[in-house]
Amino acid sequence: MTRIDDTVRHAVHGLADQFSSPADPPASLGQRALTAVSRKRRRALVGIPTAVVAVGAVVAAVVVAIPENPFPELRQPLAAAPDTPVTEAPKRYVVASYTADYTGRRYVLDPSTSTYRKASRQPVATSPNLRYALLGGLSDPTPDREKITYTIEDTTTGRTVYEVELGVYPTASWSPDGRWIAFANSTGPNMEERHIDEVRLLDVTTGDTCTLDLEPDGATATELLSWSADSKSLFFAADSTGDEKITRNAHVRLFVDGTVKVLRGDWPLDHRVNSVMAGTNHALLLPSSDERGDWIILDLATGKVVDRYRPAVSRPGHPGAEGAWGVLNGDQLITVKGTDVLATDARTGTSKRVAILPETAVAITLAPAPKSAKSPAAVFSLDGK
Amino acid sequence: MNQAEREAFLEFASARTPALMRMAGALTGDRHTAEDLVQSGMEKAVRRWRRIDDPEAYVRRVIFHEYVSWWRRALRRPERLTADLPDRALPGDHAADVALRHEVQRALRQLAPRQRAVIVLRYLEDRSEQDVARFLGCSVSTVSSQLSRALTRLRTLCPELDGSAPELASIPRRSGRDQDR
Numbered sequence: 001m002t003r004i005d006d007t008v009r010h011a012v013h014g015l016a017d018q019f020s021s022p023a024d025p026p027a028s029l030g031q032r033a034l035t036a037v038s039r040k041r042r043r044a045l046v047g048i049p050t051a052v053v054a055v056g057a058v059v060a061a062v063v064v065a066i067p068e069n070p071f072p073e074l075r076q077p078l079a080a081a082p083d084t085p086v087t088e089a090p091k092r093y094v095v096a097s098y099t100a101d102y103t104g105r106r107y108v109l110d111p112s113t114s115t116y117r118k119a120s121r122q123p124v125a126t127s128p129n130l131r132y133a134l135l136g137g138l139s140d141p142t143p144d145r146e147k148i149t150y151t152i153e154d155t156t157t158g159r160t161v162y163e164v165e166l167g168v169y170p171t172a173s174w175s176p177d178g179r180w181i182a183f184a185n186s187t188g189p190n191m192e193e194r195h196i197d198e199v200r201l202l203d204v205t206t207g208d209t210c211t212l213d214l215e216p217d218g219a220t221a222t223e224l225l226s227w228s229a230d231s232k233s234l235f236f237a238a239d240s241t242g243d244e245k246i247t248r249n250a251h252v253r254l255f256v257d258g259t260v261k262v263l264r265g266d267w268p269l270d271h272r273v274n275s276v277m278a279g280t281n282h283a284l285l286l287p288s289s290d291e292r293g294d295w296i297i298l299d300l301a302t303g304k305v306v307d308r309y310r311p312a313v314s315r316p317g318h319p320g321a322e323g324a325w326g327v328l329n330g331d332q333l334i335t336v337k338g339t340d341v342l343a344t345d346a347r348t349g350t351s352k353r354v355a356i357l358p359e360t361a362v363a364i365t366l367a368p369a370p371k372s373a374k375s376p377a378a379v380f381s382l383d384g385k
Numbered sequence: 386m387n388q389a390e391r392e393a394f395l396e397f398a399s400a401r402t403p404a405l406m407r408m409a410g411a412l413t414g415d416r417h418t419a420e421d422l423v424q425s426g427m428e429k430a431v432r433r434w435r436r437i438d439d440p441e442a443y444v445r446r447v448i449f450h451e452y453v454s455w456w457r458r459a460l461r462r463p464e465r466l467t468a469d470l471p472d473r474a475l476p477g478d479h480a481a482d483v484a485l486r487h488e489v490q491r492a493l494r495q496l497a498p499r500q501r502a503v504i505v506l507r508y509l510e511d512r513s514e515q516d517v518a519r520f521l522g523c524s525v526s527t528v529s530s531q532l533s534r535a536l537t538r539l540r541t542l543c544p545e546l547d548g549s550a551p552e553l554a555s556i557p558r559r560s561g562r563d564q565d566r
Contacts (some may be wrong), residue, residue: 004536004546009508012411012491016509019410019419029406029420033427034391385403 006253072318121151124180125174127204134172134181139165150183152204162207169200175231179205182227196236199254205279212258232256235277235300241316251283253300262305282306390434398427400440408445411505412452414494422448447519449502485545492542500535503528 034203091330121137130151133173139149169183199212214236226235253261277347279281285296298305386394402423409419426444430437437443493501501522506517515534518525540546 004540005508007485007489007546008536008539010487011493012505012508014486015414015490015493015559016407016411016505019416029402030395030427033398033424033431034386034394197534241428 092311120153121149124172127174127178132161134174136170162204162273166200171196173227173234175227176229177231179203180227180231184236199234201256212254212256212260214252214254214260216242228277228280228282232280233277235283251300261300262302321324380385386431386434390469390528393435394427394431394440397440401444403443405444405448408509409452411493411509412498412501414490422451427449431564446520449506452498452502485543488545489539492539495542496535496538500531500538502526503531509533517564 006384078355119133119135121135123133124136125134126132128133131154133155134150134152136150137333138146139147147163147165149163150172151160153160166183167185168187169185171184171186173182173184174180175182181202181204184196185193185198185200187197199214199216200209202209203214213219227233228235233253233255236254253263255261281300283298283300285298298303299306369381403421404484405417405426406425410416413419413422419430423444426447429447430444433443434440493504496504502521503517506512506520507514512520514528516523518528
């Protein structure tokens with residue numbers, strides 16, 4: 001036993017001891033859990049405006065029928081927006097879920113038959129029409145030589161239509177128009193300091209790839225977050241591990257033509273990471289996962305805050321805790337509080353319950369439902385494995 | 386869940402909440418988040434009460450997996466930036482061991498979730514690396530590298546760990562379960 005082992009052990013025990021006498025009586029968390037479960041079950045019996053499709057014992061999907069215009073004001077342009085979102089909001093979405101058995105199984109749903117197939121690798125993204133799934137997995141896990149193989153599979157036939165082995169490009173995102181898949185690299189001396197300095201773009205219509213470099217502009221980023229609605233730019237958060245020049249109050253916007261824009265503004269530090277594109281020229285910034293704070297709409301052209309409000313749902317998170325979120329379109333979010341699925345107006349923060357997740361859900365993602373699909377599909381995974 | 390099962394669950398919750406809070410608190414460093422995690426684990430335990438043999442092991446597993454889940458990792462930034470560094474103890478200060486412990490605790494809060502999970506499993510629960518790997522569903526080499534990176538990160542954040550601090554009294558090693566009881 002080394003000194004550092006002893007010291008760390010001592011510190012961890014000391015830290016844990018600070019939490020060993022909860023402010024409430026010890027039984028209260030158990031009682032609260034019982035109450036929460038019984039309340040949710042009662043709600044489920046009352047009925048909700050959704051169709052629930054149970055697919056086997058392992059995976060279930062909740063098809064959420066979102067009213068044609070649940071928030072009329074959302075269809076109006078943002079107050080200060082020079083351009084408005086170009087995408088028409090789909091009317092139906094699917095919320096698929098993965099069970100909490102913690103086995104690490106992954107499934108892809110075939111939209112033509114509404115049946116799930118076990119995926120050979122980690123599902124990463126789906127094409128906008130849900131016809132194809134992008135799957136990824138480590139092909140060489142050797143440290144310092146990690147390689148990830150991505151495949152694109154036909155969700156109906158299971159046939160692999162494309163395969164590529166990349167270096168450490170652990171994040172990928174499919175553009176809203178279906179044309180591009182962006183693979184973001186991860187580089188740095190250790191996990192804590194890893195960042196993105198390069199994005200490889202695959203044009204799925206031709207198979208051509210190109211590499212976009214963020215570094216010439218002194219930009220590095222931490223997460224590949226979202227595409228703009230017009231599929232012309234990617235939006236990243238810049239983190240303190242990046243270049244000193246952008247360690248604070250910065251986001252990076254990378255255009256598919258290779259242009260990089262580093263955006264600085266007066267938004268709070270806590271909001272810089274939890275941010276998503278909204279439409280073509282705005283971003284929605286959310287407080288960090290344990291913060292209760294305003295949601296902020298940022299004009300990416302000027303870097304100025306155009307609106308801020310306190311939402312009904314306090315913070316992003318994951319099912320079972322308090323509030324996972326996903327972007328439905330430029331103006332709406334899906335948030336999850338416990339097992340309640342809420343459609344949230346990004347402009348005002350008001351929420352409306354549209355579904356209740358299966359009790360076993362531990363992770364969700366969202367996808368617009370194609371008109372041709374009998375039952376919309378989505379890809380789900382557990383714990384990022 | 387019938388009345389007898391409710392009573393059994395509440396008895397379990399009453400007895401084990403302090404231990405679960407210790408672990409969740411060491412993971413999150415925040416009481417409210419820790420309570421969220423423990424309650425979330427207990428809610429899942431309620432739903433499966435008839436099917437789980439060891440509720441505490443189940444709840445612990447839920448807590449760890451939720452804590453390190455990609456969903457939360459993608460949205461994480463629990464650390465607070467602060468303009469002022471806390472005062473550090475001078476060499477020879479008789480309170481240096483306490484100050485060092487606080488320094489390490491502060492550094493722990495800045496580790497990535499999976500690194501912190503490995504630290505807590507290894508040093509609070511005294512699990513072997515093999516056991517940690519089984520628990521987190523990853524390879525032993527991944528656990529080793531995460532642990533190594535976590536300790537390296539702690540050394541960076543807390544340089545006093547590398548020798549200038551006085552020797553601390555060793556904590557007796559016990560099993561993770563026993564130490565919580």
